[in-house]
Amino acid sequence: MDNNENVFSNSKITVTYAPRCCTNAGFCAKQLSSVFRNSVIPWIDLEGAQTDVIINQINKCPSGALKYHLNKKEVA
Numbered sequence: 001m002d003n004n005e006n007v008f009s010n011s012k013i014t015v016t017y018a019p020r021c022c023t024n025a026g027f028c029a030k031q032l033s034s035v036f037r038n039s040v041i042p043w044i045d046l047e048g049a050q051t052d053v054i055i056n057q058i059n060k061c062p063s064g065a066l067k068y069h070l071n072k073k074e075v076a
């Protein structure tokens with residue numbers, strides 16, 4: 001079993017998933033199934049929705065298993 005953190009990136013955002021933290025409540029897959037996919041590998045498809053939609057969903061993760069950072073530098 002792979003307990004390492006999973007990292008997914010596109011040009012705009014990097015998303016990390018820590019399986020040990022995931023409580024499997026399934027919010028992400030139920031609410032945004034175009035990105036968080038139960039039965040496909042890789043299970044996170046960052047092309048499945050707009051970046052702000054993905055961020056909004058990650059912020060709802062109850063366990064903190066999903067985290068993200070934007071790849072471009074923040075504008076001061």
Ligand code: SF4
Nearest residue numbers: 022023025026028061
């Ligand atoms: S929302 Fe978070 S805790 Fe729930 S299944 Fe997705 S990654 Fe796991």
